[in-house]
Amino acid sequence: MIGLPAYLVLGALVFSIGLFGVLTRRNAVGILLGIELMLNAVNINLVAFARFNGDVAGLVFTLFTISITVAEVAVGLAIVIAIFRVRRTVEADRLDLLRG
Amino acid sequence: MTLETVGFWVVATVLLASSLAVVLTPNLFHAVLYLAAALVATGVVFLLLEQPFLFAVQLLLYAGGVVTIVVFAIMLTERLVGERITQTSRHLVNGAVVSAAVFVGVVGFLVQAPLGAPRPAQTVDTTVAIGRALVGPFAVTLELLGALLVVALLGALYFARSEE
Numbered sequence: 001m002i003g004l005p006a007y008l009v010l011g012a013l014v015f016s017i018g019l020f021g022v023l024t025r026r027n028a029v030g031i032l033l034g035i036e037l038m039l040n041a042v043n044i045n046l047v048a049f050a051r052f053n054g055d056v057a058g059l060v061f062t063l064f065t066i067s068i069t070v071a072e073v074a075v076g077l078a079i080v081i082a083i084f085r086v087r088r089t090v091e092a093d094r095l096d097l098l099r100g
Numbered sequence: 101m102t103l104e105t106v107g108f109w110v111v112a113t114v115l116l117a118s119s120l121a122v123v124l125t126p127n128l129f130h131a132v133l134y135l136a137a138a139l140v141a142t143g144v145v146f147l148l149l150e151q152p153f154l155f156a157v158q159l160l161l162y163a164g165g166v167v168t169i170v171v172f173a174i175m176l177t178e179r180l181v182g183e184r185i186t187q188t189s190r191h192l193v194n195g196a197v198v199s200a201a202v203f204v205g206v207v208g209f210l211v212q213a214p215l216g217a218p219r220p221a222q223t224v225d226t227t228v229a230i231g232r233a234l235v236g237p238f239a240v241t242l243e244l245l246g247a248l249l250v251v252a253l254l255g256a257l258y259f260a261r262s263e264e
Contacts, residue, residue: 002108004215007145009207010112014119014138016203021123023195029173030128033135036166037119040142043158051149054220056229060238062154063230066161067245071252073166077173078259084177093190 007048015041028080028090032073039069107148115141132170139163153227 021034043062050058121134143158
């Protein structure tokens with residue numbers, strides 16, 4: 001029988017991998033993929049806690065985070081495309097318009 | 101070894117391997133495909149936790165919707181073939197150190213937390229329970245979510261509009 005800690009450690013591992021991606025990727029789309037992994041890890045934690053505590057609220061919140069993530073991806077990628085139109089690049093290091 | 105135990109380790113291996121591939125592969129398009137694999141593996145984790153409805157939502161919204169949108173964005177911002185799609189990473193050591201520190205911190209917290217309780221038997225149909233909760237105690241949140249989706253849609257349209 002797999003206990004709750006195994007699921008939580010799995011979630012923590014996926015979260016760390018996603019964080020690594022966010023920190024190291026240069027491409028803005030690659031950074032978004034890392035954020036996706038991190039949010040996914042949160043969902044694993046939510047569902048695992050909900051299942052082991054017998055509470056439906058965690059499942060409902062998982063639904064909400066999934067929906068919000070989809071909205072976030074749509075807006076984020078629209079921003080990426082808008083940036084690409086203006087700057088002809090999506091390299092995060094070169095997007096320094098706000099640097100003084 | 102029960103079926104659940106075997107399934108968990110198989111799915112965990114697939115999930116971690118594809119997650120690592122997402123952040124390490126130089127080809128951005130491949131990274132999206134690995135992300136799809138990771139999202140499906142997460143859905144199977146939901147299935148292992150006896151949540152078939154969330155598995156379906158995960159497949160439909162994440163593995164279906166998100167991956168499609170990301171592939172579109174890549175095709176719009178990069179040429180699909182050729183070396184422009186390769187992406188480099190920077191600060192690999194720093195990123196690894198910070199990620200490992202976060203992981204150690206979380207696990208250190210988990211070790212102290214009293215989490216040994218065994219898994220209770222699932223008595224109610226969670227799909228029904230989720231539906232009731234959505235129109236019961238979470239009805240306002242559901243409405244706000246609908247508003248958020250409309251705003252996000254309008255925002256995406258605004259950003260992606262043509263220039264005239």
